Amino acid sequence: MMPRTIKRRGLLNKSELVADVAQRADLNKATAQKVVDAFIDAIKASLSERKEVALVGFGTFKTEEREARIGRNPQTGEKLQIAAATKAKFVPGKNLRENVNFSE
Secondary structure, eight states, X not given: OOOOOOOOTTOOOHHHHHHHHHHHTTOOHHHHHXXXXXXXXXXXXXXXXXXXXXXXXXXXXXXXXXXXXXXXOTTTOOEEEEOOEEEEEXXXXXXXXXXXXXXX
């Protein structure tokens, strides 16, 4: 029997993203790594301050408040309290939706 493998269809990991940015921007990988890290850090910092990051034509990163609620343990059926939370959300822009053919 062959071992079961999980196929990661269409996944671009961070190191592959850095390599792609380096090639597209004609940068060395070390510089591209700094650019990608700085971009991610800037988005994290803005979201932690509850600021939206709007990239016209690409999309918007924002936060959403989720209220506390009662949940249920699926194994035991026991009720449990789920705390309120702030979650990060990405809303694709019109151009991105059109380019990847997202359904509305």
